Amino acid sequence: MDDQHGVLMDTVNEVLEALARGAGQSAVEPLLERLVGLTRLHFLSEERLLERYGFPGVAAHAEEHRRLLNQIRQWQGLQGAGAEMREVVEGLREWFQTHTEGADQEYGPWLRERGVR
Ligand SMILES: [Fe+2]
Numbered sequence: 001m002d003d004q005h006g007v008l009m010d011t012v013n014e015v016l017e018a019l020a021r022g023a024g025q026s027a028v029e030p031l032l033e034r035l036v037g038l039t040r041l042h043f044l045s046e047e048r049l050l051e052r053y054g055f056p057g058v059a060a061h062a063e064e065h066r067r068l069l070n071q072i073r074q075w076q077g078l079q080g081a082g083a084e085m086r087e088v089v090e091g092l093r094e095w096f097q098t099h100t101e102g103a104d105q106e107y108g109p110w111l112r113e114r115g116v117r
Contacts, residue, residue, distance in 0.1 A: 016089055
C-alpha cells in the first residue's frame with residue numbers, strides 16, 4: 001500500500017508540473033485519466049485487503065474513498081488545463097496527504113499485528 005501511495009503522489013506531482021509549465025489540455029487529460037485510474041485501483045486493493053483481514057473500520061474507510069471518487073467525477077466535467085484544474089489537483093494532493101496520514105495509519109499497525117507486511 002505504501003508503494004501505491006508513492007506512485008499516486010508521483011502522478012499527482014506529474015500533473016501539477018504539467019499544469020505549471022502550461023501544458024495544454026491534450027497533454028494534461030491523459031495524465032489525469034491515469035491518476036483517476038490509479039486512484040480507483042489503489043482504493044480497490046486497499047478495501048479488499050481490509051475486508052480480507054476483517055478490519056473493523058473498513059466500512060468508514062471505504063466511505064471516505066467513495067466520497068473522493070464522487071468528487072473526482074464532478075471534476076471530470078472541468079476543462080483539463082485551467083487554473084481551476086490546478087486548484088483541484090492541489091486539493092487532491094492535500095486529500096491524499098491527510099488521508100494517508102490519518103485514515104490509512106489506522107489500519108497499518110492493525111495489519112502488522114496480524115502478520116501482514
Ligand atoms: Fe485509504
